Amino acid sequence: MSAHGTAPYEAVFVGKRKADLDAILLRYPNKQAALLPALWIVQEVQGWVSEEGMAEVAKCLDLTPAYVKGVVTFYTMYHQHPVGKHFIQVCTTSPCLCAGADKVTEAFLKHTGCNELGVTSPDGKYTVIEVECLGACGFATPVQINADTIENVTADKVPQILAGLK
Amino acid sequence: MTAPAMVNLTIEGRPVSVPAGTSILEAAKAAGVLIPHYCYHPGLPVAGVCRMCLVDVEKAPKLMPSCATTVAEGQVVRVHDDKSLEARKGVLEMLLINHPLDCPICDQSGECELQDYTFQEGRADSRYREPKRFNPVEDFGGDVLYVPNRCILCTRCVRFMDDVQQESALCVAERGDRAVIAKAPDADLTQAWAGNVVDLCPVGALLSKDFLNKARAWELDRAPSICTGCSQGCNVTLETRDNAVVRIKPRGNPDVNAFFICDEGRLNYRWMNRQDRCLAPTAAGTECHWDAAVAAAASALNGKRAHIVANASLGNEAFFLLGVLAKKTGGSVRFTVPQGPEALLPGVEDLALRADRAANAYGAELLGASRADDPYRGLGAGDTLVLVDVDPASVPAGALAAAGRVVYLGTVVAAGVKAAAVLPIANIAEHDGTVTNLRGHVQRYFQARPAPGHARPAWSAVADLLIALKGEANFLTAADAFAAMAKAHAAFAGMTFDQLGTRGAAAAGATAGAGR
Numbered sequence A: 001m002s003a004h005g006t007a008p009y010e011a012v013f014v015g016k017r018k019a020d021l022d023a024i025l026l027r028y029p030n031k032q033a034a035l036l037p038a039l040w041i042v043q044e045v046q047g048w049v050s051e052e053g054m055a056e057v058a059k060c061l062d063l064t065p066a067y068v069k070g071v072v073t074f075y076t077m078y079h080q081h082p083v084g085k086h087f088i089q090v091c092t093t094s095p096c097l098c099a100g101a102d103k104v105t106e107a108f109l110k111h112t113g114c115n116e117l118g119v120t121s122p123d124g125k126y127t128v129i130e131v132e133c134l135g136a137c138g139f140a141t142p143v144q145i146n147a148d149t150i151e152n153v154t155a156d157k158v159p160q161i162l163a164g165l166k
Numbered sequence B: 001m002t003a004p005a006m007v008n009l010t011i012e013g014r015p016v017s018v019p020a021g022t023s024i025l026e027a028a029k030a031a032g033v034l035i036p037h038y039c040y041h042p043g044l045p046v047a048g049v050c051r052m053c054l055v056d057v058e059k060a061p062k063l064m065p066s067c068a069t070t071v072a073e074g075q076v077v078r079v080h081d082d083k084s085l086e087a088r089k090g091v092l093e094m095l096l097i098n099h100p101l102d103c104p105i106c107d108q109s110g111e112c113e114l115q116d117y118t119f120q121e122g123r124a125d126s127r128y129r130e131p132k133r134f135n136p137v138e139d140f141g142g143d144v145l146y147v148p149n150r151c152i153l154c155t156r157c158v159r160f161m162d163d164v165q166q167e168s169a170l171c172v173a174e175r176g177d178r179a180v181i182a183k184a185p186d187a188d189l190t191q192a193w194a195g196n197v198v199d200l201c202p203v204g205a206l207l208s209k210d211f212l213n214k215a216r217a218w219e220l221d222r223a224p225s226i227c228t229g230c231s232q233g234c235n236v237t238l239e240t241r242d243n244a245v246v247r248i249k250p251r252g253n254p255d256v257n258a259f260f261i262c263d264e265g266r267l268n269y270r271w272m273n274r275q276d277r278c279l280a281p282t283a284a285g286t287e288c289h290w291d292a293a294v295a296a297a298a299s300a301l302n303g304k305r306a307h308i309v310a311n312a313s314l315g316n317e318a319f320f321l322l323g324v325l326a327k328k329t330g331g332s333v334r335f336t337v338p339q340g341p342e343a344l345l346p347g348v349e350d351l352a353l354r355a356d357r358a359a360n361a362y363g364a365e366l367l368g369a370s371r372a373d374d375p376y377r378g379l380g381a382g383d384t385l386v387l388v389d390v391d392p393a394s395v396p397a398g399a400l401a402a403a404g405r406v407v408y409l410g411t412v413v414a415a416g417v418k419a420a421a422v423l424p425i426a427n428i429a430e431h432d433g434t435v436t437n438l439r440g441h442v443q444r445y446f447q448a449r450p451a452p453g454h455a456r457p458a459w460s461a462v463a464d465l466l467i468a469l470k471g472e473a474n475f476l477t478a479a480d481a482f483a484a485m486a487k488a489h490a491a492f493a494g495m496t497f498d499q500l501g502t503r504g505a506a507a508a509g510a511t512a513g514a515g516r
Helices: A016-025 A031-046 A051-060 A065-074 A094-098 A101-112 A155-163 B024-030 B082-097 B113-121 B156-164 B196-200 B263-267 B290-301 B316-329 B361-366 B397-402 B458-468 B478-488
Strands: A086-091 A126-131 A143-145 A148-150 B006-011 B014-019 B054-057 B076-078 B144-146 B170-173 B180-183 B206-208 B221-226 B235-241 B244-250 B306-311 B332-336 B384-388 B405-410 B421-424 B433-436 B441-445
Touching: A016 A031, A031 A051, A031 A065, A051 A065, A065 B156, A065 B170, A065 B180, A086 A101, A094 A101, A101 A126, A101 A155, B006 B024, B014 B024, B024 B054, B024 B076, B054 B082, B082 B113, B156 B170, B156 B196, B196 B206, B196 B244, B221 B441, B244 B263, B290 B384, B290 B405, B290 B421, B290 B458, B306 B316, B316 B332, B316 B361, B316 B384, B316 B433, B316 B458, B316 B478, B332 B361, B361 B433, B405 B458, B421 B458, B433 B478, B458 B478
Parallel strands: A086 A126, B006 B076, B306 B332, B306 B384, B384 B405, B405 B421
Antiparallel strands: A086 A143, A143 A148, B006 B014, B054 B076, B144 B206, B170 B180, B221 B235, B235 B244, B433 B441
């Protein structure tokens, strides 16, 4: 989705995904407890959590949209705006910064065409952000692209990494 | 039901005895000690998020939040000791880190708890030297404006919408120093009672758009009154500036409206400031002395049947004396009640914006007046039509033509009414009196400003008429008229103005639910 809510909202929890959610609900004493995994499913399917998505989750879990919005905005890992197909998170916490993470970030911004942190590239493929510690200080600089983490990234490796993304 | 066991404790050296289960904060109130607090409100569930009400409880390892700690036998609580003061100072300093300190342009200034407590026991200066966080002002819909920079995130508004209005429209969004109050997707504050979040907000974060930049809190004069918007009879405070009513605020009364009023009642005050007021008495269309107009009215009534049509929001005293007048002339008192949609406040028992949009229909019926869809039906050709505080535009021309004569007691000028006599009367903001709500709760309203011109309270005008008709109605004050009514009508037996106070009392034989 390239812009906010231009396409009509398609329900997430139908068919298999409904069954997935039901399986998740079995793990918890009440419906509210399944809020975070339910939001993950929405983000996985739609790439971000829209207000319609919050409303659907609220309905499925007997919560109010207001409560769900509070949770979505509390956590930084739920996207409240559409992001690129490849969501690139560069660790820029102290050790990585010493190892040149700022150069890595610059290289990603340049080669993806994003030019600015948090802004999706014009082709809709990339979004680059800085994150706090990815827990791989011994292998600075780690970069997480969607669910995959790549270690020992330097600025000159960036074009090669981008070329490898499908 | 047995009374709950009493617990004895000491707060600030004062012994106090409260029912088991009471919070330390409420117990302290009973002992006359105000523990500073933000998130706690007696009408809302306890959240314990602001940490302002921390107090020292002897033998407790650390300071306790007094809103969420229940009393225990023999407890010794210190509110103003060094430890608690230091804690509150810290909380206040934190709250002010991102607060813009724009009191000079803030509507809440003068009635702001952040201002009060900071002045009372906060630091004189701030140690924070970084730029402050900024968020833009947001229109929350309805009558509510949100100024996030002033917000201290006490969540009173969120809890009101969740638990009292029971239509979740607000949440705390984001976290840490970015946290703000946000509207839920597609929600706004247009619910019937949503405006109460403005009163609940302890700071200037939620403001009334209606009152925005109108007056400073310290310029206002305040008088306890009753909302005439519907038959619930919510207790309100009329706030006037230069003798104009500029705001209505709810006044707590556990018997009637808890702490709340609906938006319709809150915003329905402009009619009190109407400029087309009836200022001078007239006889046969000519301005004259009050007594001359009374004499003209009396001669119009003498020997005639009085067909009295009254506003259903008039006070009990007026309806009582109108009843006497009707009896004396063999006539009747009728009123009509405007209707509107009902709007419940789900979180409070038996509280709603009622369909009957008038304050005193129940009291009027207790006093012998009768409710009618068409109050002009049965008006005989020789009858004298007495209009009391009736909207002149609502009087059908046919009725005016059918009546032998018309006596007009009104608050506003009635150009189309050819009256034998006109007596200007005061509206509810301008005199003392009582009304009876739909559960039979008799409540006083107080004068908030002087009546314009020669206007007198309706009961006083009717009393003058009765005296002119050789009746006995020699009352100096509304309390005198009320005392006579209490003697004449069993429903009000034994009641006095003093005893009603600002809380009111249930009329004898009031319908079930009145004694809630």
